[in-house]
Each structure stands twice: as structure tokens, then as C-alpha cells.
Amino acid sequence: MKFRSTASTAPVPGSRRRTRTIVVGALPVVVLFALTGMTRIPGTDVDLTVPFAAEGEGPTFNTLGEVDGVPVVDITGVDGDELDQTSGNLNMTTVAVRTKMTLPQMMGRWLASDDTVVPLETVIPANSSADEVARQNAAAFASSESNATVAAMNHLGRPLETVIYDVSDGAPADGTVKTNDVVTSVDGDRVTLPSDISDAIGGKKPGDEVTLGIRRDGRDVTEQVTLGEMPEELQGDADVEAASGGNGRAYLGVTMVAQPADGIRVSYNLRDIGGPSAGLMFSLAVVDKLSPGELSGGEFVAGTGTIDADGTVGPIGGITHKIAAAEHAGATVFLVPRGNCDEATSKSYDGDITLLAVDSLDGAVKALDARNAGQDAETCS
Missing domain, CATH: 1.20.5 (Single alpha-helices involved in coiled-coils or other helix-helix interfaces)
Incomplete structure (x- = not known):
């Protein structure tokens, strides 16, 4: 056949x-x-499921308040009279993201809510899993906490130092550098911030030896580490490379954070929140608690924005949803990163909320001080 x-x-x-x-x-x-x-x-x-996500109003948290009986921003290591009593609100805001929707569910969010329906890849990039995105958002949130502390201490004129937050298993520093070590120098040159250390290592190559000055348990010691090759999965992301103790090819393999050098400790106690957009409001809470007066002026102030260690405030996503959520929670003032002003004013809101335009921590403090004094502050228009 x-x-x-x-x-x-x-x-x-x-x-x-x-x-x-x-x-x-x-x-x-x-x-x-x-x-x-x-x-x-x-x-x-x-x-x-459909390849779309819905973004809408998320929960908002008062950074001057408590969650489950614990301060959202907890400051220790200061005298009682040095920690200012605060009132009012400095709320951070979030965006609720819904994925894994069926077509009827997606159409329901689109037709019956104020959610924005966006392609799924804008939330979960191609070739990334939801778990990977969650880990990246958690890392970004931790970075925003560190930057918030650094920016606040710089604003207040307080000294800083770099502490080892974690050592990666099998990394060049594993077995030599320890968690809670304070790094004071690299090859004899004094360092203060994590960026100082990553810059120093960035000038080296794998196989080079580096001498670290370390303060450990109150004692000054030196440790030699032979640098390794930056893992492929960490290459190309400057923030990740820097946070891992590298800048380019050379790799130390530690996670570093800045902390106050005068014994003050700042901890942030929000869980299950990701992304870097809480930075500005965290930093303002630290400044408010460590300086006289009330930045909120007793009002319900909310806001958003990334923050760099130098205090620069950057734009974020979902600004209209964050403003709407804050207004529904009772906010009368919202701090908007200047880069988000056009988008923020593209929508009308239910009530009368003032949108203050800010591009730095110093600028945000000045804007709130001006408002509290009855003076004009720049708004998004």
C-alpha cells in the first residue's frame, strides 16, 4: 500500500x-x-485568562501611624526629647494590580470601575514570571527604604555609614564579610555610602584582591577578599550591581545599606508592599519625627514618588489611581512628582485636593512648610 x-x-x-x-x-x-x-x-x-492587567486604587498607609500595633516608621537610638511627637497624616499610596483575569472579569473591571486596563507585559515583562516580578518589587522596596533613610539623614545633617545587610551564599565575600559589618574603607580609602564601595570595586576586575576596613562588634578589623565575576543574572542593572557590591564585571557579593552613624536606627514595617514609590513619604516621616514642628500642619497629606540617596524625587506609575485613593481616604493635599504632573491633572477628582509639585525631598519639605505658613507653594497645573 x-x-x-x-x-x-x-x-x-x-x-x-x-x-x-x-x-x-x-x-x-x-x-x-x-x-x-x-x-x-x-x-x-x-x-x-487574558493577557491584560487592571490597575486601580490600592490601600494607603499613614507613615506617621501604626500597622498592627507597630509604627510604620520606627526610629530608635534617640533620646526621648529628640523624637518629635507628630500628628496628622503623611500617607504613602499604592496601586492595586489584578492579573489572571478571564475575559468577563476584565470587561467588568473596564466597564464598571475606574480601573485602567493595560497589556500584561507592562506589569509582568515578557520572559519574567509573577514570582520574579514580586522579588524585583520587593528588592526595589528595600532599596527605597535605604534611600529614604539616607536622604532624610542628609537633609537633617546627620552622619551616615554603610552596613552589610546580607552576604550571598558562595559569593567572594562569603565566609569573610559578615552581616552587620560596617565597612569603613576600601584599600585604605575612607567610604561612607554603598555607592562609594561599589565605585571603588567598579575600578577593579575579577581576580583582584581588595582590602576592606570593617568595624565588627565594636572592633576595627581588615579583611582581604578576592573579587569574582559578576553573575550573568545581575549584569546590566546598575542598581542591582551596586547593591551587590559591584559595578561592572567585578563582584563582591554583598547587599549593602546605609544607616545613620550616630546610633539612630530606622526601620520600616510595612509588609507585602512592593516597588520604589514609597520612598518620598518614608523620608518625610523620618524628617518629621526627627525635627521640630509638624510637616503635615495637622492636615491629611498624602503623596508618592521614588527617592534617590541624594533626595531627588522621581515619577511613578498609576498616579491618578493613587490620588483618587488618597482623596477617598480623606487627603486634602497630595505630593506629586513633577514628572507626573501632566498625567495627574489629566483627570478630575471627586473633591477638592491640592496637588503640590515636588522634585526633591528638600523641595517637598519647603512646599509643606510654605503651605503651613499660609504661603503659596507650586502646584501641578
Whole structure:
């Protein structure tokens, strides 16, 4: 018997009708499962979710208040009279992101809410899993906490130092550098901030030896570390490279954070929050608690914005949702990164909320002080 291979095969009479009947008959089943919220038909590989995400109003937290009985921003190591009593609100804001939606769920968010429907890759980049994005957001949140402390201490004129937060398993520094070590010098040159250390290491190559001056348990010691090759998964992201004790090819393998050098300790106690956009409000809370007066003026102030160690405030995503969430929570003033002003004013809000334009921590403090004094402060217009 001979067989003939062809690129296409003519249908057997009646087969096209049967195929159409099967497909049409399956549609009500697919729709039924989608309407019930199921994301996959049981016993099959049929995925009912759509490649879109919905962004909307998320929760807002007063950085001067408490969560579960613990201060959101907790400052220790200061005399009682040095820690200022605060009132009012300095609220950080968030965006709620919904993924793994069926088509009816996505259409419901689009038609019956103020959510913004965006392509899924704007939330979870291609070739990244939701878990990877969550880890990246957690790292960005930790970085924003460190930057918030550094910016606040610089604003207040307080000294800083760099402490080892973590040592990666199997990294060049593993077994030599320890968690809670304070790094005071690199090859004899004094260092203060994590960027000083990453810059010093960035001038070296794998295989070079570096001498670290360290203060450990109250004693000054020196440790020699032979630098390794920057892992491929860390290459290309300057922030990650710097936070890992490297800047380019050379790699130390530690996570470093700046902390006050005068015994003050600042901890941030929000959990399950990701991303860098809380930086400005965290920094303002630290400044408010360590300086006389009340930045809020007793009002409900909210805001958002990334913050660099030098106090620069950067734009964020979802600004209109954050403003709406803050207004619904009772805010009358919202601090908007200047780069978000056009987007922030593209929408009208339910009440009368003042949008102050800021581009630095110093500028945010000045804007709030001016408002408290009854003076004009720059607004988004």
C-alpha cells in the first residue's frame, strides 16, 4: 500500500460540519467556566485568562501611624526629647494590580470601575514570571527604604555609614564579610555610602584582591577578599550591581545599606508592599519625627514618588489611581512628582485636593512648610 504526503488534506465529506459542531458546542462551556471565575477548564490545558492587567486604587498607609500595633516608621537610638511627637497624616499610596483575569472579569473591571486596563507585559515583562516580578518589587522596596533613610539623614545633617545587610551564599565575600559589618574603607580609602564601595570595586576586575576596613562588634578589623565575576543574572542593572557590591564585571557579593552613624536606627514595617514609590513619604516621616514642628500642619497629606540617596524625587506609575485613593481616604493635599504632573491633572477628582509639585525631598519639605505658613507653594497645573 502506498501513502501520499501532502501539505493539506481535503476533508472527508461531513468532517467540516462535525468540527464546526464540536467547536460551537464547546463555546458555551468555555464561557460558563470563564463566568464562574475559573482560569482553566478542569482536566485540560485550556487557559481562560487574558493577557491584560487592571490597575486601580490600592490601600494607603499613614507613615506617621501604626500597622498592627507597630509604627510604620520606627526610629530608635534617640533620646526621648529628640523624637518629635507628630500628628496628622503623611500617607504613602499604592496601586492595586489584578492579573489572571478571564475575559468577563476584565470587561467588568473596564466597564464598571475606574480601573485602567493595560497589556500584561507592562506589569509582568515578557520572559519574567509573577514570582520574579514580586522579588524585583520587593528588592526595589528595600532599596527605597535605604534611600529614604539616607536622604532624610542628609537633609537633617546627620552622619551616615554603610552596613552589610546580607552576604550571598558562595559569593567572594562569603565566609569573610559578615552581616552587620560596617565597612569603613576600601584599600585604605575612607567610604561612607554603598555607592562609594561599589565605585571603588567598579575600578577593579575579577581576580583582584581588595582590602576592606570593617568595624565588627565594636572592633576595627581588615579583611582581604578576592573579587569574582559578576553573575550573568545581575549584569546590566546598575542598581542591582551596586547593591551587590559591584559595578561592572567585578563582584563582591554583598547587599549593602546605609544607616545613620550616630546610633539612630530606622526601620520600616510595612509588609507585602512592593516597588520604589514609597520612598518620598518614608523620608518625610523620618524628617518629621526627627525635627521640630509638624510637616503635615495637622492636615491629611498624602503623596508618592521614588527617592534617590541624594533626595531627588522621581515619577511613578498609576498616579491618578493613587490620588483618587488618597482623596477617598480623606487627603486634602497630595505630593506629586513633577514628572507626573501632566498625567495627574489629566483627570478630575471627586473633591477638592491640592496637588503640590515636588522634585526633591528638600523641595517637598519647603512646599509643606510654605503651605503651613499660609504661603503659596507650586502646584501641578
